[in-house]
Amino acid sequence: MNLARRSMNHPALAAVYERAWRPAAFFAASGRTMETDRRDAVRQLRLGGSKKVLDIACGPGNFTRFLSNTLSGNGFAVGLDxxxxxxxxxxxDNTGPRVGYLRGDAARLPFADGTFDAVCCFGALYLIPDPLTAAREMVRVLAPGGRIAISTSHRDDSAFGRFSRVVGGWSGLRVFPSATFPELFTELGLVDVEQQVHRLLQYVSATRPA
Ligand SMILES: C[S@@+](CC[C@H](N)C(=O)[O-])C[C@H]1O[C@@H](n2cnc3c(N)ncnc32)[C@H](O)[C@@H]1O
Known part of the structure; x- marks a missing residue:
């Protein structure tokens, strides 16, 4: 297991991730705050009402509980890591009346096809050994009419981007060209594909046709 994946298993990183590591590292990479990312996630996933939400690679639940707070009725959010x-x-840190957590592997999701109305995976595909298998699994468990949203690394050819690739490569992080996820989602039959790039991060969302 590489350094980046090992560190995610360490209680010391888990303890400071939401308050310090995530805000600092993601702001340095994208210029965006966690609050902006959370609000955009709700918009990209079109959340609200009784939706069933799956937050893959949820870490300490820093998005899962926030997403669950937008739901009502029978809506709930499951965080998997x-x-x-x-x-x-x-x-x-992140319990609530509409939240549950589960241990599992993003590349082999323990759910039937079409289980969730919204599936997200933020800040993790670059850590997963087989990220395209994981992305296909996310689409598999997405219900017709449902929305998927991911954020991951983006290949940026500025000096800062090249420097980050060297450091990231050393610790085991992968970097994806802009076409990878929009093309995969289109190949899997998804529509309304949206992509935003913010420096070293890309945000991609799409809909499974009803
Ligand atoms: C940087 S954290 C992201 C947490 C949160 N989603 C966010 O955006 O802040 C990455 C998480 O991915 C998880 N992870 C990495 N590979 C995974 C896999 N194959 N299956 C499930 N979780 C995985 C790690 O344990 C870690 O908690």
Whole structure:
């Protein structure tokens, strides 16, 4: 297991991830705050009402609870992650009446086809050994009419981008060209594909036709 994946299993990183690591590292990479990312996630996923939401690689639940707060009726959000340390933190910091957490692998989701109205995976595909298999799994569990949203690394050819690729490559992080996820989602039959690029990060969302 590489350094980046090992660190996600460490209780010390899990303890500071939501308050310090995530805001600082993602602001440096994209110029965006976690609050902006959270609000955009709700918009991209078109959340509200009784939707069933799956937050893949949820870490300490820093998006899962926020997303669940937009739901009502029978709506709920499930956070899935492979790190026990992150999930222990999620249960401490981000519980709520519409939230549950589950340990699992993004590349082999323990859910039937079409289970969720919204599926998201923020800040994690660059850590997952087989990211395209994981992305296909996300689409598999998405219900007709449902929306998927991901954020991940983006290949940026500025000096800062090249420097980050060297550091990221050393720790085991992958970098994706802009076409990878829009093309995959289109190939899988999704529509209304939207993409935004903010420096070293890209945000892609799409709809499974009803
Ligand atoms: C940087 S955190 C992202 C947390 C949150 N989604 C966010 O955007 O802040 C990345 C998470 O991906 C999880 N992860 C990495 N590979 C995974 C896999 N194959 N299956 C499930 N979770 C995985 C790690 O345990 C870690 O908690």
């Amino acid at each position: 492979y790190s026990e340390a992150m999930l222990a933190r999620a249960v401490l």
